[in-house]
Amino acid sequence: MTEQQRRPLPHDFHPPVPSFTVVSEDLVEGGPLKSEQVYAEGNRSPHLRWEGAPEGTRSYAVTCFDPDAPTGSGFWHWSVFNIPATVRELPAGAGSGDMAGLPAGAVHVRNDYGTRDFGGAAPPPGDGSHRYVFTVYAVDSEELGPDADASPAVVGFQLRFKTLGRAQLIGEYEAPDAA
Known part of the structure; x- marks a missing residue:
């Protein structure tokens, strides 16, 4: 995907908030x-x-989004929230399989694969490099509001109004052309 074709990041449409690391x-x-x-x-x-999350953080949410997916609306790979404010780290694999690395009370919603876990990168072969935006949101309440049946869009709606701060890390992946 060329730079001109790259779509905005999901939080580009949200009010500005302080960043953390x-x-x-x-x-x-x-x-x-x-x-x-x-x-x-x-x-x-x-x-x-x-x-470095802002003072007043009561919980966290973590998402992974591919804004470059050829869907018109991007692709949600991961959305988990109600992570207690005392948690500052998720181990590798926390969102995969049995969710053993997630703290008690954390809620996973379905990703765009239709599963309640982390779904890895899978851009169409030959579609160019896609960005995978991992975002940690500092939230002003212990519970975000939606339940596990919500969509990532509903989670994003709630985050728009309840986020105190945001940190992101972007990785890229390109599937080889299927020649």
Whole structure:
């Protein structure tokens, strides 16, 4: 996908909020995703650690979104919320499989694959490089509001009004052309 074709990020439409820091043992800002984060290869959520969230943070939400998906509306790969404010890190694989790395009370909603977990990168072959935006939201309440049957769009709607701060890390992946 060319730079001109790249779509806005999901929070470009939200009110500005302070940023804080998110880092990963598995992702480098602007770098390629590891095979573990690719749907057909590992389908494993990356390690994420954050710090510097604004005062008043009562919980966190984490999402992964591909704004470059050829859908007209992007593609949600991961959406989890109600992560307690005492949690500052999710281990690799927390959003995958049995969710053993997620804290009690965290809620997963269905991704655009239709499953309640992390769904790895899977752009169409030959479609160019896609961005995978991992965002940690600092939330002003312990519970965001929706339940596990909500869509990522409903989660995003609630985050628009309840976010105190935001941190993001973007990885990229390009599926080889199926020649």
